[in-house]
Amino acid sequence: MKDQGTRRAGIATATAGALLVAAIGAGAVPALAQDGPKTSGWEELGDVTIRVGGEGSSEATLTAFAENFTAMYPNVTVKLEIKSWDDFxxxxxxxxxxxxxxxxxxxNQxxxxDGALVEAGLIIPLDPYYDAYGWGENYSDGAKAQFRFSEDGKTFGSGPLWGIAESADFVGVYYNKEKLAALGLEIPTTFAEFEAALETAKAAGELPIKLGNQAGWPGTHAFGVAQGAFWPAAEVRDWIFGAEGADYTNPANLQAAATMASWVEKGYINExxxxxxxDQAWQEFANGDGVFLPAGSWLAAGLRDTMGPDKVGFFAPPAGESGSIAAVAALSLPFHISSKSQNPDLAAAFISTVMSPENGQIYLDNGRIPAAAGSAGTPADPVTQDLADAWSAIAAADGLMYYQDWSTDTMxxxxxxxxxxxxxxxxxxxxxxxxxxxxxAEFQGS
Amino acid sequence: MSRPRGAAGRGSPPGEPRLVGFLYVLPALAAFAVFGVWPLLQTILFSTWKWKGIGTPEPVGLENYVDVLGDPDIYTAFLRSLVLVVFAAILPVCIGLLLAALLSRVRIRGMGTYRVLLFLPQTIAMVVVAIAWGWIYSRDGIVNEILRTVGLGGVARAWLGDFDLALPAIGLIGTWLNSGLCMVLFVAGVQKIPIDLYDAARVDGAGPWSEFRAVTLPGLRNEVIVALTLTVIFALRNFDLIWITTGGGPGDATTTPSILLYHFGFEARRLGTGSAIAVVMTVVILVVSVILVRLGERGDEGVAR
Structure with a gap:
């Protein structure tokens, strides 16, 4: 982490020097492309405002970062324009x-x-900033690919990087610690152990898996637990990106679907x-109905507060035959820089403070898991620790399966x-x- | 406008509408043009585009209509609307007629109270109705509680999660909503029927059924047409009730054209496809309404002669 910071400082100094020269030579022209973007000297800009249009779940963290940034550069005002998810x-x-x-x-990936924003030319590629700030260094290829689009916005997963995000959202399995202990079970480390645990729970008269699928999407997360055990995450991503010859009906995925159906048939999932x-489902789980709850990292705070910090645990979906962990997972909503921005370099500088691994604690304090490998910070409670461990395992295995509804506009x-x-x-x-x-196939053909 | 101003007053035959008359309806006409006609024309224009809502639209002619009408899903969706028509239009009209017939024969103490109670659903915001019925139909909701109490616990289920029963369950909410509306319309209509017709019928020895068929029903023809028009349109275009209770699920068991419209137009951001569905829905609703109104007019002529 330390040399990370040093390296960044080095880049900043070098660029600042180049910029000084450029500024003298070129007057009002911003940093020349070959020199990379401007990464410092913000105090000399005079009074400027950067506006951030965002979604509610980031409000707490962004507010903290905005205050920090203004503390460093009193002439820069960061104005947050936050809306609720639906409104945004x-x-x-x-x-x-x-x-x-x-x-x-x-x-939104x-x-x-994102595709529409790229297609309409409303946002700019961030590759120069990835280079200047080293954003990509702490991210796996699978984590970065979700921000890639071709210039025309038609091909997903390759091309320039148009966005960046700082925290991770991922699906794993919550478990009721008391029930698991009462059943004499350990945290499953393989998919076979997980299925055995489901059977043990069922035999003991417990509900193995709690699922509230009226809205439809919670089931897709639960299905991901089975899917990741059979279909390698890199192949899932290729399919989402529309790779030639990718096929959802492949034997591994079919086996995953059959497994999901068998869970219903065997009564592992509530009828x-x-x-x-x-919401009712996870609250019922919190009140003691169900041993396992396959769900997203974002439920941790709610479950912890309802059940108590020592009653609920979380693990990444256990690896199956492929031997590698894979989960329905992606980074949080991406930051983009508007093509209409007067100060894109300054905007990137603000994003960079948000991205900094040294600021991991700010995320953990707000119940979110920083995405960058080696982020600083100590989780405050056992569940958050479980989440951080699970994310490390998923990221290390590059096991991000994303959300499969990204694949087409009607998916x-x-x-x-x-x-x-x-x-x-x-x-x-x-x-x-x-x-x-x-x-x-219909979407790829059109 | 070719006629010189003022000529309307002097030269035109008596009874010819004066141009100034248009001035009186101008405010209403303007509002209708801005909020009714203009969006409709825009929707028709959008339906000939391929467009995500930003950037340059690509004109594609009638391609969106070919897509929409070539997709079997739209027909299945309209069939589901038809089921809703049965529950939310035909059933309420029948129930309303029954109630009106009863109320016209029998004096009931506290009549006003019943009328208010039956009409009350109409006054509640649809979102509230949908959320409340979501609870009623849920696994621990009142429907299942009653079933368990009377020993039918085996039938209890999450009704809105059942592939076969979710649509009728939503339909029944429509029945509950619209029955009161129909009843109020019909009770008012019954009072307009001359009492001597009833007297005559009774003198002729008509039983309750013949009386209803010969006097009440013909006398209520216009009210029935109005009630049917209102409730059929409700059933065909309803979105909020379905969206909040099931979102079109489980699977696509409750996906009606309006839900498809939302999926394509807003979720997938295919504004052209969504607009094409909207236009198709508008045409269907328009045709159905015209047929209903025509039926009513023909009835009037029959009565007059």
Whole structure:
């Protein structure tokens, strides 16, 4: 970590020197491309404001970073324009498209938001900043690929890097510590052990897996636990990116679908899953119904506060036949820099403080897991520690499976609906994978 | 406008509408043009584009319509709407008629209270209705509690999560919503039927059924048409009730055209496809409404002669 900081300081000094020369020579022209972007000297800019258009879950962390930045550069004001998730996602394209778009704007991975922003030329590539600040160094290739799009916004997963995000969202398995102990079980380390634990729980009259899938998407996260045991994460990503010849109906994924169906059949999953509300499901789990709850890292705070810090644990989806951990996981919503920004370099400088691994504690304090490998900070409670460990394991294995609804603009509906049918016993595993591949093929063909 | 100003007053035959009359309706016309006609024209224009809502739209002619009408999903969705029509339009009209017939024969103490109670669902915001019924139908909701109490616990289930029953369950919410509306319309209509018609029927020895068929029903023809028009449109275009209770699920068991519209137009940001669905829905609703209104007019002529 230390030499990390030194290296960055070195780059900054070098660039500042180059910039001084450039500034004298070129007057108002900003940093020349071959010199890389301006990375310091913000105190000389006079009074400037950078505006950040973002989504509510980042408000606490961004507020902390904005205060820190203004403390360092009193002439720079960071103005946050935060909306709730629904409001933000409903208006993000229009915000970015408006004449006074914020300098920094959140996006959302996939075609519907990031792809559209790239296609319309509303955001700029961040590759120069990745180089200047070393953003990519603490991220696996699989973590970075989610920010890549071709210049026309049509090809996902390759091309320039258009965004960056600082914290990780990932799905794993929460477990009720008391119940696991009462069943005489250890935390499963392989998928076979996990399935054995489900059987043991069932035999003892406990509900093995709690699932509230009325909205459709919670099931896709639970399915990811089975999927990751069979289908390697890199191949899942290729499929999401629309790689030539990628196929959802491959034998490994079919086996995952069959496993999911068998969990329903064997009664491992509560019978009313398709009719149960997501929030109600995790609250019932917190109140003692169910041994395991496959769900996202974002539920940790709620479960910890309801159950007590020592009653709930979390583990990454156990590795299956591939021997490698894979999870439904991605980085949080990406920061983009607006193509209309007057101060893109300054905007990047602010993002860079947000990205800094030294600031990991700020994330942990706000219940989020910093994404960069080797981030500083100590989790305050055992569950957060579990989450941090799980993320390290997922990141180390480059086991990010992303969210499969990123693959096409209609996949969210297709995926959630088809999976409800599989869980409801209305379709076979073959029909399930077939329906999803059909949507994919149609999109790739268009 | 070719006629010189002022000519309307002097030269035109009596009874010819004066141009100044248009001035009186201008405010209403302007509001209708801005909030009714203009968005409709825009939607029609969007439906000929391939567009994500930002950037340059790509004109594609009728391609979106070919896509929408070539997709079997839209027909399945309209069939589901038809189920909702049965539950949220036809059933409420029948129930409303039954109640109106009863109320027209029998004096009931506290009549006003019942009328208010039955009409009350109409006054509640749809979001509240949807959330409340979501609870009622949930696993621990009142429906299942009652079933368990009477020993039918085996039938209890999460109703909105059941592939076969979710749509009828939503339909029944529509029945509950619209029955009161129909009843109020019909009770008001019954009071307009001359009492001597009932007297005559009774003198002729008509039983309750013949009386209903010969006097009440023909007398309520216009009210029935109005009620059907309102409730059929409700059933065909409803979005909020379905979206909040099931979101179109489980699977696509409750996906109606309006849910498809939302999926394509807003979630997938295919504004062209979404607009094309909206236009198709508008045409269907328009045709159904015109048919209903025509039925009513034909009925009027029959009565007059």
């Amino acid at each position: 996602m409903g208006t993000v394209l229009n915000i970015a498209d408006s004449p006074d778009a914020p300098d920094i704007i959140f996006g 996939g075609f519907t938001v 009313d899953a398709n009719g149960l509300d997501y 969210y509906d297709t995926f959630t609906g088809s999976l409800q049918e599989l869980i409801g016993g209305r379709s076979t595993p073959e029909e399930f994978v077939g329906a999803i591949q059909e949507d994919w």
